[in-house]
Amino acid sequence: MKELIYSLVSYSIGKDFPPENPNNDPQKLGITGILVTILSLSVLFITSLIGFFWVKSTAISKGTWIPVGIPKIPLELYISTILILISSISFHLSLKFFQEKKIQFYKNFFFVTYILGFLFLIFQILSWKVMYENNLTPTTPNLFSFIFYFLTCLHGLHVLFGIIPMTKILKKVLNKDESNIQGNRLIITAIYWHFLDGVWLVLFSVLYFY
Secondary structure, eight states: OHHHHHHHHHHHHTOOOOTTOTTSOHHHHHHHHHHHHHHHHHHHHHHHHHHHHHHHHHHHHHTOSOOTTOOOSOHHHHHHHHHHHHHHHHHHHHHHHHHTTOHHHHHHHHHHHHHHHHHHHHHHHHHHHHHHHTTOOTTSSSHHHHHHHHHHHHHHHHHHHHHHHHHHHHHHHHTTOOSHHHHHHHHHHHHHHHHHHHHHHHHHHHHHTO
16 A cells, blocks of 8 residues: 555656665556556546536426527637647657657657647637637536536646646656656556546547537
């Protein structure tokens, strides 16, 4: 349990594993930690989706789900979806090139991933702006607006949490760190990032077919 806590904390704040535990396998501990994190987040997102469908069925029966004539989800949300898909591919390539010791390609693709992560968040914010301009705010008297903001904000917050360790990795990239610890960080963060990509595709589909 002690080692698991270390792995979770190290992933969250981007710290190295405790040097006083030389027999620990950082990669093994880190992957265990991120898998536990992913399991916990899966429960959170699944619960949110169950709540979504329950609220939707109740609201539809009462005629308070969404007004007739309201447009589909904003174009910005489609763009952000494309961005996070590309970022997942670029992260995969970055890790692949790191393992193959093709350092310049690894750096280039990681930098692309990092920028795309921020662009995803920017287009999420722009989609909220479009919704707001269409008089669909979190307090609008239809439950779709509240659910839209809740799901996108929940996911966006976890994307932001993913960018934090990516910033740590970027610093190491700029410092030309090619150590095994750097490789461990890449693997763990890539797993988390691909998970967020998959979650977003589910959330986007749910919002698209509201």
